[in-house]
Amino acid sequence: MLTCEICGEEMLPEADMRTHLLLGHLEGELSCPMCPLAGVTYDDLQFHIDTAHSENEPSRPGKRCVEEESETQARASGGRSSAGASRSAGRRCPGGDAGEPTVKRGPLQSPFHTPENAHLQPLQEAEAGKLTLTSHKAMKGNLMPRKSDSTDETLVASPRKGRFRCNLCEIFALYTVEDMDFADVPGECRGWTSEMFLHVAEFSCPMCALVCSDCFVLQEHVELHLDATQSDLQLARQLQEEEDLRSRRQEAKREAEDFKKLQGQYGLDGRGGYRRQLETCMERAVSRGHMAPLEFHRKKAEVMECLASGVDDGKSRTSGLMAALYEYYLKNGQDIANVWLSAETDHYSSSEGDRGWGCGYRNFQMLLSSLQKMELYRDYGTVPSIPRVQALIEEAWREGADPQGASHFKHRLQGTRAWIGATEIYSLLTSLRVRARIVDFDQPTGPGSTHPKLFEWVKTYFSASSSRGARLPPRVAKSSQPPIYLQHQGHSRTIVGMEQKKNGTLCLLVFDPGCPLEDMRRLLTPGLGASSVRLFRKFPSQLKHKQYQVVSAEGVLSPEEKQLQIETSKTLRAERIP
Structure with a gap:
């Protein structure tokens, strides 16, 4: 007996069951x-x-x-x-x-x-x-x-x-x-x-735990999420833009302050130049009771007269130091093998009118004081005052020398406290028809950030002229070479000689415009001692700046050579060692 699993009808033949399934359930309506x-x-x-x-x-x-x-x-x-x-x-x-519980x-x-x-x-x-x-x-x-x-x-x-x-x-x-x-x-x-x-449909929000019963309700709910997200994104962007703007303003303000400090450091802040600083110092001395009003007016008149003439008044000059050094080395220095001194050079100290920024001008005055004592450069006249040196540099720029440097100073030095460096000295010497050479020691060449090649170059410069025509050079030699202008970051000096110890150690002899006038004139007293000479000595361990530049005078230029040098200085390139 076969039984239909769908409707429960019983029948014997298998063929009848298949017909029943086909007609009653497959082709017919199933229930x-x-x-x-x-x-x-x-x-x-x-x-x-x-x-x-x-x-x-x-x-x-x-x-x-x-x-x-x-x-x-x-x-x-x-x-x-x-x-x-x-x-x-x-x-x-x-x-x-029937007993189903309520949910x-x-x-x-x-x-x-x-x-x-x-x-x-x-x-x-x-x-x-x-x-x-x-x-x-x-x-x-x-x-x-x-x-x-x-x-x-x-x-x-x-x-x-x-x-x-x-x-x-x-x-x-x-x-x-x-x-x-x-x-x-x-x-x-x-x-x-x-x-x-x-x-009734249960639609879960993909962005929160809310369950909605309608797809349209869910859509509106999700759109609220998206609108809020868009608003949050716009707010975040707005806040970021405001923060960036505030940061840019603060950065611009900080840069302006730093630039102003830098201008003040290099004398380009418009506070006045040599004359204004000197008058301010004298006025301060009067207010403190260190100077009488009558003396103030007298000194002010002298300053005006000196500035009008363009010649340095010589009040910060010390002459005779090279002779004093020569006498000292002849009598002392048993541990010294050789000494080479430059030609006669006067020392110029910084004064109240240029203290803090006038070292470059004072070193140029030292170099020019040596050139004037040589027969080859005797036509260059007297040593100019600092305002006059500024005017001479501006004239060199107008002739076409060093246009990049002129652009840096906006073609103006007079009435400012601007620092000058090796390139300005080079342009000024070229304008005065002095053949100048600028050498750049752009990186240390010895242990401990020292510059032994700089010392070797200076030794060669001074010893080459003093040993000419002599079979055995003297221990203390006076060279016919003018001093060397030495520049490094923040300061400049004048090299007036070289000292070599018996153990081979080299030592520069320099004039520093930062040395007070009283200390320099005290060295002129008889019996110069070793403690006094220590002011001039600079060993390799004392010169550890990253970069040094030197400017040397090596002859006179013809008018044609001068013009060629000016053209060359339009793309000024120093000789680099190493």
């Missing part, structure tokens, strides 16, 4: 033998039976649901009183549960939603017990419910609790009610018709 579900495919019906009726599967399900089917037909024909009586008797399809729902859940039920739940129907269920694939494209048509799959409602949950899709559920007079219709749903149904 659930345990509940009014109909109009579904074989696979969907099998899935429905396995899930909705698995716990109470009968051996003859068709017979067990006779009363429920008649009850459903009575409801479809409008038999309200009999339906109510049947329900009061408690007859249910095995898939239902507490959240604020966003439908009043019909029971999340613990994973199987397909029954619905109440007002018309023929049928409800449209949008297919799972269609709901993926459109989450809104639609009315029944001929192509939709239909689901027959069972009387279980009056609600369904889709077994194919965990995202949504469909709800409807039969008539407002049925006993199991919730109070809030009384009066609904079969055309009134609710699609």
